[in-house]
Amino acid sequence: MRGLTGVCLAALLTAGAATAxxxxxxxxxxxxxxxxxxxxxxxxxDLYFALNDMDAQAANLLLFGADPDFAAARGQTLDTYERxxxxxDADLQRVAEAVVGDPAGQRAVQTVIGELxxxxxxxxxxxxxxxxxxxxxxxxSAEALAAYREATDLLRQRLLPAVDEVTAANSATVExxxxxQRGGLGSGRWWMLVTGLLVLVALGVLQRVLAVRFxxxxxxxxxxxxxxxxAGLVTGLTLASRADHQLVVAKxxxxxxxxxxxxxxxxxxxxxxxxxxxLTDPARAAAYEQSFFDKTxxxxxVDGATPGSYNxxxxxxxxxxxxxxxxxxxGGFLGDELRNIxxxxxxxxxxxxxxxxxxxxxxxRRIREFNAQGRLKEAVAxxxxxxxxxxxxxxxxxxxxxxxxxxxxxxxxxRATAATDDDLDASTAAVGGAVLAAALTLVALGVxxxxxxxx
Numbered sequence: 045m046r047g048l049t050g051v052c053l054a055a056l057l058t059a060g061a062a063t064a065x066x067x068x069x070x071x072x073x074x075x076x077x078x079x080x081x082x083x084x085x086x087x088x089x090d091l092y093f094a095l096n097d098m099d100a101q102a103a104n105l106l107l108f109g110a111d112p113d114f115a116a117a118r119g120q121t122l123d124t125y126e127r128x129x130x131x132x133d134a135d136l137q138r139v140a141e142a143v144v145g146d147p148a149g150q151r152a153v154q155t156v157i158g159e160l161x162x163x164x165x166x167x168x169x170x171x172x173x174x175x176x177x178x179x180x181x182x183x184x185s186a187e188a189l190a191a192y193r194e195a196t197d198l199l200r201q202r203l204l205p206a207v208d209e210v211t212a213a214n215s216a217t218v219e220x221x222x223x224x225q226r227g228g229l230g231s232g233r234w235w236m237l238v239t240g241l242l243v244l245v246a247l248g249v250l251q252r253v254l255a256v257r258f259x260x261x262x263x264x265x266x267x268x269x270x271x272x273x274x275a276g277l278v279t280g281l282t283l284a285s286r287a288d289h290q291l292v293v294a295k296x297x298x299x300x301x302x303x304x305x306x307x308x309x310x311x312x313x314x315x316x317x318x319x320x321x322x323l324t325d326p327a328r329a330a331a332y333e334q335s336f337f338d339k340t341x342x343x344x345x346v347d348g349a350t351p352g353s354y355n356x357x358x359x360x361x362x363x364x365x366x367x368x369x370x371x372x373x374x375g376g377f378l379g380d381e382l383r384n385i386x387x388x389x390x391x392x393x394x395x396x397x398x399x400x401x402x403x404x405x406x407x408x409r410r411i412r413e414f415n416a417q418g419r420l421k422e423a424v425a426x427x428x429x430x431x432x433x434x435x436x437x438x439x440x441x442x443x444x445x446x447x448x449x450x451x452x453x454x455x456x457x458x459r460a461t462a463a464t465d466d467d468l469d470a471s472t473a474a475v476g477g478a479v480l481a482a483a484l485t486l487v488a489l490g491v492x493x494x495x496x497x498x499x
Contacts, residue, residue, distance in 0.1 A: 045250075045253060045254075045257075045491060048246065048249060048250040048253060049250065049487060049488075049491045051246045051250075052243065052246045052247055052250055052487050053484060053487060053488075055239065055242045055243040055246050056243055056273070056480065056483050056484055056487070057480075057484075058239050058242075059236070059239035059240050059242070059243050059273075059276075059277075060476070060477075060480040062232070062235045062236050062239045063236050063239075063276070063280045063476065064473070064476065065232070066228065066229065066232030066233065066235065066236055066280075066284055067280065067283055067284060067287065067468050067472075068468075069225055069228050069229070069232070070225060070228075070229055070284065070287035070288070070291065070464065070468065071287070071464060071465075071468040072225075073221050073222065073224075073225030073228075073291055074225075074287065074290060074291050074294055074460070074461055074464040074465075075461070075464075075465070076217075076218070076221050077218055077221070077222065077291075077294050077295050077299055077457075077461070078294055078457055078458065078460065078461025078464075079461065080142070081214050081215075081217060081218045081299065082298075082299055082302055082303075082454070082457055083142065084139065084142040084143070084149075084210070084214050085211055085214055085215070085299075085302060085303050085306050086302065086306055086454070087135055087138045087139045087142060088135075088139055088207055088210040088211045088214070088306075089211065089306030089307060089309055089310045090131070090135045090306075091132055091135035091136055091139055091156075091207050092204060092207045092208070092211075092310035092313070092314075093309055093310045093312075093313040094128045094129075094131040094132035094135055095128075095132055095160075095199060095203055095204065095207070096199075096204070096310070096313035096314045096316070096317045097124070097125075097128040097313050097316075097317070098125055098128045098129055098132060098167070099167075099195070099196055099199050099317045099321075100313070100316050100317035100319075100320045100321075101121050101122075101124050101125035101128065102125060102167045102170065102171070102192060102195065102196075103192065103196070103317065103320035103321050103323075103324040104117075104121045104320050104427075104428050105118065105121055105122070105125070105171055105174065106170065106171075106174055106184040106188060106189065106192055106324050107181060107182055107184070107320065107323055107324055107424045107427075107428065108121070108181060108424070108428075109174065109178070109179040109180050109181045109182070109183065109184065110175075110177075110178040110179060110180070111180060111181035111421070113181070113421075113425075114181060114424075114425075114428075117428055117429075120430075121428070129164065132160070133160075136153070136156055136157065136160070139153055139156075139207075139210060140153045140157070143210060146213065146217075148209065148213045149209070149210050149213055149214070151209075152206040152207070152209040152210045152213075153206075153210065155202065155203075155206040156203055156206045156207060159198060159202045159203050159206075160203065162198060163195050163198050163199055163203060166191055166192070166194045166195035166198065167191075167192070167195045169191045170188045170189075170191035170192040170195060171188075173185060173187045173188035173191055174188040181420070181421050181424055182323060182420040182421060182423070182424050183420075184324060189324070189325060192324065192325070193325065193328075196321060204314075211303070211306075211307070215303060218295065218299065222291070222295045222296075225291060226288065226291065226292075229284055229287065229288045229291070230288075232284065233281060233284050233285070233288075236277070236280050236281055236284065237277070237281065240273065240276070240277035240280070240281075241277075243273050243277075244270065244273055244274065244277075247266055247269060247270050247273065247487075248270070250266060250487075250490075250491070251263050251266050251267070251270075254266070254490075254491070263490045264490075265486040265487070265489045265490035266486065266487065266490040266491075268486055269483045269486040269487055269490065272479055272482060272483050272486070273483060275479075276476070276479050276480075276483075280476075283467050283468065283472070286463070286464075286467055287464055287467065287468065290460040290461075290463050290464045290467075291460075291464070293386075293456065293457075293460040294457050294460040294461055294464075296384075297384065297386040297387070297453075297456065298386070298387075298453045298454070298456040298457035298460060299453075299457055300380075300384055301380075301381050301384050301386075301390075301449075301450075301453040302450060302453050302454055302457060304377045304380045304381050304384070305377070305381055305446060305449060305450040305453065306450065307377055308343055308376075308377035308378060308381070308397075308446060309443070309446045309447075309450070311339050311342055311343050311377065312343065312401075312439070312442060312443065312446065313443075314339055315336055315339045315340065315343070315404075316436075316439050318332050318333075318335050318336040318339065319336060319408060319411065319427060319435070320427060320428075322336065322411075322412075322415075323411070323415065323420070323423055323424060323427060333351065333412070336408070337351045337354070340354065340405065341376060342376055342377065343376050343377055343378055343401065344358060344374050344375075344376045344377075344378040344379060344398075344401060345374055345375035345376040345379065346358050346361065346373075346374050347375075354405070355402070355405050355406060355409060358374065358402060358405070359402065361373035361374050362374075362398055362399075362402060365382070365398075366395070369382075369385075369391060378394075378397060378398060378401065381394055381397075381449065382394055382398075386456070387452050387453065387455075387456045388452075389452050390449060390452045390453065393445065393448045393449035393452055394449050396445040396448065396449075397442065397445040397446055397449055399445075400438065400441045400442035400444075400445045401442055403438045403441070403442075404435070404438045404439050404441075404442050407426070407434070407435040407438050407439075408435070410426060410435075411423050411426055411427050411435060414426060
């Protein structure tokens with residue numbers, strides 16, 4: 045009887061430890077994705093887009109020159125540059141806070157901190173030189189253009205790659221944790237089931253021995269213990285299954301879309317900057333045009349397309365997709381998102397992104413046509429215009445559509461994280477500990493009177 049009692053107590057402790065380990069790991073995995081990784085991705089993507097928006101506005105300022113027709117646009121552009129600069133500083137501070145304990149992330153952040161001041165200094169010098177030169181629209185002075193080249197090269201070669209490092213390191217961490225936690229939950233549920241059944245068997249044998257030897261039909265403390273263990277086993281397995289489901293929702297359904305959309309948003313702002321760089325610096329126009337197309341392909345890849353054929357081929361693929369949402373003939377970040385539609389309202393929001401991206405791409409071709417025809421001032425006006433149908437207005441619609449579809453996924457990620465937080469919070473651990481303590485006590489109380497009879 046003492047041996048069986050010891051087996052019951054040991055089995056209870058083993059089952060309790062297995063349950064605590066499995067559920068604690070699930071909580072930590074979802075916490076890493078929902079509370080740390082996803083916010084860090086959003087912040088780094090936001091920093092990436094703010095830096096690119098600063099560069100686009102800096103290029104636009106050079107495009108305006110001293111032309112009085114662009115006086116109002118110049119003031120708006122200066123305000124936009126300043127807002128993006130303030131946003132970049134705030135994002136950089138939040139990213140720095142998020143990478144504490146991450147050596148690779150900290151090195152990348154230090155690079156951005158060290159180079160951002162240099163970048164802003166070069167932009168300020170380019171603006172000063174342009175004001176002094178009083179150049180016509182679309183034809184910045186050689187000195188101002190040289191200063192801007194230094195700035196944009198610093199941005200593209202040092203700042204943006206460093207921000208990308210933060211996102212890449214974060215994504216690798218999430219993939220590793222997700223794989224480990226899903227594997228842990230899969231095997232952990234078996235451990236919970238096996239150890240829980242072991243406890244029930246041990247309790248059944250002990251009660252059978254007591255019934256036979258002492259002619260007691262029911263040992264009330266042991267019967268209550270059995271019920272507690274059964275309820276605890278069912279509850280633990282249910283919580284583990286819920287945690288596994290929420291982990292899949294948080295990572296595969298929501299986080300993967302959040303990161304794809306965050307990178308799509310960053311690439312979109314880089315596209316917009318390349319468009320302005322193309323007009324600002326004719327000597328590098330071909331390079332900026334190629335860069336624009338490369339980023340276009342990363343946003344929505346159309347295999348075999350060229351800059352001239354891209355819009356037509358994307359339009360055909362988009363029409364096929366709208367006829368049947370299961371047909372997605374293009375890749376890139378937008379293709380990844382459309383293949384991962386999961387939540388209410390997400391399909392409609394993603395469709396608005398596709399439509400806005402197509403409109404923006406058509407605007408880009410028009411800008412390049414104006415430029416090729418020698419209508420530089422019209423190209424500048426259309427590129428920087430905020431009236432309906434102009435490039436920057438359509439880009440604003442694209443940015444808003446991206447924000448909307450990302451908000452759908454972010455909300456789902458927050459819900460999944462909160463659900464796991466509620467299921468596996470401190471009160472759950474306290475209740476589990478209390479049930480385990482009660483079960484151990486009841487086993488002792490159930491056998492103690494019988495053992496005393498032998499004393």
